[in-house]
Amino acid sequence: MMTCPVCGHSEMVDKVLDETLAYGGQSLTLHAMRGAFCSRCGEGVWDEESYRRYTEAQEGLIRTVKGDVGADIRRIRKKLNLSQAELASLFGVGKMAFSRYERGESRPPVPLVKLLKLIDRHPNLLSEM
Numbered sequence: 001m002m003t004c005p006v007c008g009h010s011e012m013v014d015k016v017l018d019e020t021l022a023y024g025g026q027s028l029t030l031h032a033m034r035g036a037f038c039s040r041c042g043e044g045v046w047d048e049e050s051y052r053r054y055t056e057a058q059e060g061l062i063r064t065v066k067g068d069v070g071a072d073i074r075r076i077r078k079k080l081n082l083s084q085a086e087l088a089s090l091f092g093v094g095k096m097a098f099s100r101y102e103r104g105e106s107r108p109p110v111p112l113v114k115l116l117k118l119i120d121r122h123p124n125l126l127s128e129m
């Protein structure tokens with residue numbers, strides 16, 4: 001029998017619930033999370049699978065908020081050997097747009113990111129844009 005890691009109570013109740021993570025104005029909800037919860041203080045211990053999902057989601061959320069997308073865009077642009085202005089004119093966005101995306105000052109449109117990732121995997125597509 002598991003005891004509560006916080007209060008030492010010996011009654012932990014298995015529950016399945018949704019857990020919402022929030023970070024830097026972004027949030028996401030994990031569904032069907034399983035864990036054992038203390039019937040006295042409410043402290044919970046996720047099972048192994050749910051704990052892994054929780055930590056992965058948390059890391060992903062932090063990456064998203066901190067603008068790892070920007071680092072990704074920079075990496076792809078350098079690989080394609082294009083300047084920010086050249087890439088901007090290819091995508092039909094403002095000259096400064098990629099500078100702002102790469103520094104995480106503004107969030108690039110999702111279709112643009114998807115297209116860039118596609119070009120990252122298939123650089124020959126660039127000539128067809």
Ligand SMILES: [Zn+2]
Pocket residue numbers: 004005006007008009038039040041042043
């Ligand atoms: Zn407890």
